[in-house]
Amino acid sequence: MSEVPSRVSGMVERRGTAAPETHSVVRTEEWDEGAGEEKRHERVAFVDLDLCETTxxxxxxxxxxxxxxxxxxxxxxxxxxxxxxFVNCSFFDATFTRCKLVGSMFDRCTYDxxxxxxxxxxxxxxxxxxxGTATFTxxxxxxxxxxGARCQGATFRGVDLSGASLQRADFTRADLRGTDLSALDPATTEMRHAIITADQAVVVAMALGLDVRPG
Incomplete structure (x- = not known):
């Protein structure tokens, strides 16, 4: 790995905090020469790396x-x-199973x-x-x-969105069955024709200020 400046320009910020500094850089050549076999990487900048069809x-x-x-x-x-x-990365047809992305930030990426x-x-x-074409289960x-996320037609099945920021997000036609919608404000989030369960409908009705009672 070669050394790089401690701050890579153009970083997105996370909740008002600048992205962590990186101390080295890996491109496709370094990855193929052995970096790809390492099981742990800390504060590394991966630049213009081709991981297509990689496991x-x-x-x-x-x-x-x-x-x-x-x-x-x-x-x-x-x-x-x-x-x-992640800056300007592509995730076309990528599959993540039991992965942990806590605290990670995405900027100008594609998720088809x-x-x-x-x-x-x-x-x-x-x-x-x-x-819109992504599936979260x-x-x-x-x-x-x-x-502001554009989730029209997306699938969010059994997802824990408690405490999530959903302002101006668009879930038109999305499948939201089994997902925690307690953080959703119907006044600021678009949900036309979204698929939900009867129990979730009660949660949405209460968020609208309706007084839901048994018949």
Whole structure:
């Protein structure tokens, strides 16, 4: 790995805090020469890396930055991206199974037909993300920032969105069955034709200020 300046320019910020500094850089050449075999990476900048169709399992990335990285068609299982930053990355048809992305931030990324099953995505930053073709199932996304996220037609089944920021998010036609909607404000979140259960309908009605009583 080669040395890089301690601060990579153009970083997104997480809840008012600048992204962690990185101390080294890895590109496709370094990855293929051995960096890809390491099981733990801390404060590394991965730049213009091609991880298309790659299989990753039980790898930990701590406070790393991924810039212009292609995760297309990758299969990731039990991988941890803790407090990481993703800038202009592509996740076309990528699959995440039981992965941990706590505190990670996404900026100008694409997520076409991305699939996420189980795992912990709490405190992630997905402001304005286009998630309309993405599928999240059984994922913990407590206090995630989905402000302005475009989730028309997306699938969020059995997702824990408690405490999430959902202002101006659009869940039109989304499948939200079994998802915690306690943080949702129908006055600021679009939900036309979304699919929910009867129990969830009661939660939404109460959020609208309705007095729900038994018949």
């Amino acid at each position: 990753l399992q039980a790898v930990e990335f701590q406070e790393c930055t991924f810039r212009d990285v292609r995760f297309n068609c990758s299969a990731q299982t039990d991988v941890a991206y803790v407090n990481c930053t 037909i991305m699939t996420v099953e189980d795992g912990d995505w709490s405190f992630v930053g997905l402001r304005g993300a286009a998630l 059984g994922v913990r996304m407590r206090e995630a920032d989905l402000t």
